[in-house]
Amino acid sequence: MNSSHCSRVTISGGSGITSGGTADLVFRTNGAGDTLILNTPITSSTTGGWTKLGAGTLNLGAANANTTAGTVNIDEGIVQMLSGGKLGADGIKVNLRQGATLDLNGNSLGTALSATGSLDAFNGAGIITNTAASTTASIRVGNANGSGYFTGLIKDGAVKIADEAVTELDVPRERLNGAVLQAGKRRFVRLTTS
DSSP, rough: OOOOGEEEEEEEEOOOOSSSSSSSSEEEEOOOTTTTOOSSSOTTOOSSSSEESSSSSEEESSSSSOOOOOOEEEEESSSEEEOOOSSSSSEEEEEETTOOOOOOOOOBBOOOOOOOOEEEEESSSSSEOOOSSSSOOOEEEEESSSEEEEEEEEEEEOOOOHHHOOOOEEEEEESSSOOOOSSOOOOOOSOOOO
16 A cells, blocks of 8 residues: 555544434545544534444544444444544443454443443444554443343454453343453353343
8 A cells, every 4th residue: 555645634622523413424545555533523413323334444532522422333444543532422322333443452342330431222233343553452342221232342452451351231121142252361241142
């Protein structure tokens, strides 16, 4: 790939960005080498959720507050968490399409003891990884009694996603059907597999 054809854009400053209601915000990074760094938060007036399209990377570096009324759709490319970044309000619904990647990058989306940044309904067949150089991460799913169906890959990157709790499932309606877990010890709470 010729790096001269790649772009890197940062959005920062201001009080936030919004769709102003139920419309979906869409972020597109066309080429695999393109990166959009979003350091301005998505505000709580965005009730329709947001979607990531294109083969490139969306870096989230803000504490996004878009409401749980909407859904985060990671349809293509990579969404990489940056320090202090959140996908949305605690208990947000997430769809991770096959071929797309959610990179925790050392940031936890909830823990066994905290729902901060956690997910509710989690669906898809994509990849969850952690490419941080030295920080483990965890992901908590099923926080607001949502149901989901995930058949993708949960794998360690540069370091472990977590030693003891890769996925904390709070309710019996979240399904990991055929999901592949690579590396480390895994602990599931009230996990059902049907």
